[in-house]
Amino acid sequence: MNVREINAFALPGGPMFINRGMIEKAHNEGEIAGVMAHELSHVALRHGTAQATQATKYEIGEVIGSVVGAIIGGRVGNVVAQGTQFGLGTAFLRFSREYERQADILGTHVMADAGYDPRDMASVFRTIEKESGPGGPQWLSDHPNPGNRYDYINREAQLLRVSNRSHDTAQFQSVQIRLRSMSPAPTTEQATRNGAGRNTSTRGTSGRPALGRPELPSSRWATFDEGSLFRISVPSNWRELPGNNAVTFAPEGAYGSMGQESVFTHGVEAGVARNETHDLRTATDELISSLSQSNPRLSRPSGYDRVSLGRSSSLRTVLSNVSDATGEEERVEVYTTLLRDGSLFYLFGVAPRGEFNDYEPIFRRV
Template sequence: MAVMPQLALAQTRISAPKNSYSPRDDVRLGQEAAREVERQLPLLNDEVVQDYIERVGQRLVAAIPAQFQHPEFHYTFKVVNVRDINAFALPGGPLYVNRGVIEVAHNEGELAGVMAHEISHIALRHGTAQATKAQKFQLPAIGGAILGAIIGGGLGQVIAQGTQTGLGIYFLKYSREYETQADVLGAQIMARAGYDPRDLANMFRTLEREGGSGGPEWLSDHPNPGNRYERIEREAQMLRVSNPIRDTAEFERIKERLRSMGRAPSMQEVQSGGRRYPQGGGPRGRVEMPSRSYRTYTGNLFRVSVPDNWRELAGGSSTIFAPDGAYGEVQGQFVFTHGVQIGIARAQAAELRRATDNFINTLIQGNSYLRQQGGYQRAYLSGREALRARLAGESYITGRTEIVEVYTTLLRGGDLFYVITVAPQSDYSGFQSAFNTVLRSIQLND
């Protein structure tokens, strides 16, 4: 059993602000906003990092004082795959931490400090408390405005269409009074969870240094109420924590794992094309590993065996086979992050090598982040001579290095038959066996 740290009796007493909305309203508003957030922002699709953040978050949630526990609330913790230093919480429990926050934190205590501060805004119901101050606005209109403030720029404007202009800034950029409350309650939650509250103060200093002259977005949304560091330090002195959690081996492993993924995109890069991320999962959810059971798909030209947890998504001259959570639309164009595409292209030359050159060039033109890695290798498809090429690049959808392998062979009528396998580099080993099985199973009947 975990032993809760002994807390001094002199800790500051906090009262939740006046609120004319019910906790159920918080939950409804938060869920509506979370659905839009996860349609618009690239969540980090990495089970190891996600599980770690969830464990830290739930440890903090368990330490919320009883008077601020709301049975209706469901706290969730997800990582947004952008390098900007920011975190935000939605009413009723959804909490999002940008990858940049994890990367700049010096230890787990600093990361927990950011999360405890955001949890405090949820527990004290600050979002709907601020809505109470502006009662002329109706609750349904607030949701889109909150999203506009979270995402900002072009995407935020799209989300906030039809809502009251400017509400988002008002409802997410908390008052200094609420910031003081979140600082104090955050410190108390940290101590009850076994962290040193001083790490919350240290994280504010870290963010100021990392953010440069303008400061990171998180500090602009959470203004300094005055003497912030001194106030947190004073509260920390009233909270006794023996052997606080700071550096953990797991925290260091998570940071190393993030470094191995390459550079995360900035929020500006995400916004630049007004990109929308795949619905039904994709970068916002976990993608299942391929099933070990296979089923047969028979098309007009070919037969293939695919994992039975992959869907077939036919369109035009090709069919995509992908698991749930790995496909959707981006700017009206269908994309997938894991799986196989099988199709036919009109050959621009009678010789396989030249026809493949043209096909690869067209593929790269449509996916400008990809670059061919080395030359062609000999391969076979349905017993026929084929070529294999590997492409790679940092996907703007997942923010991770993507591995794309292209297999081509000529059909008897002169068209080019192709198979494309796709997966992020960090997931590729888990999909390699399925890809090989799919390739070996292909039977052409031209």
């Protein structure tokens, strides 16, 4: 994929994708082989399929085509092909630490069988950490370190016999030279915006969706049941919008689409994310970090307020962002709480900066 970030992923069934940034930054061919062996091992061990199966208990609507279903809410769709306004889909395509360890171990055997030094797999993890910059390595976010990763990979490598050992080939070096001589690869955000820019059927002349003036929130409220997961009440003139990774409620004139991405300017979005930390603060930090990867102009919270959500303790914070739909500054009010199984429930309230004080009481009531 012609994007700058150091990343790679494989889908259930075998399709594998490697970013140009990964190829350009690899120190040798073995490091690329290590990434590919790791991803191939996830496929062979059916980790993506297992996560999709585990995700079904969170479904709010019909599963249309979820790839791994790691971030669940609303009517789950294809989390790779489409995304919501906050881009949670791919940000939460992360494997558990146990799955990571399994893929590491099997990957070393795949490398040895193919004639590559399995220690290059340990080496590539260090390359990713070093080259990913201050924003943090996306690949290691999706593939968390199980602990002592470098040590157990190197121990496993010592037990393996590598026959017909492959070295850094001239073909691989020529590929790197060719890529580095090309125009710099765009970031994922830039590539997404450029791709969305080709679809202008629902946009105004600025390239943004042609939205109207939203109605003020009704004083009457309507209640919606989202499967067996949660019940939510919103102003009666807000529409329930089918989304891929979350359920969204917004008034007429406040929502539209940019390419394959749904956007809204006023309203709320709710969903459930898998949580491995079982700590509300840490899980919320990870959620917001994932949001910021797809929304680089999203501010980080200076702190959280402890509030009550239903009968559960929850966290609240307010972030600033620049709306994709309008290009103007907006406020995003975030609520999070842990469900009984440890999963993270989240709710985002969105309004333009100049209207946030009018909408904030609505978000609190929701």
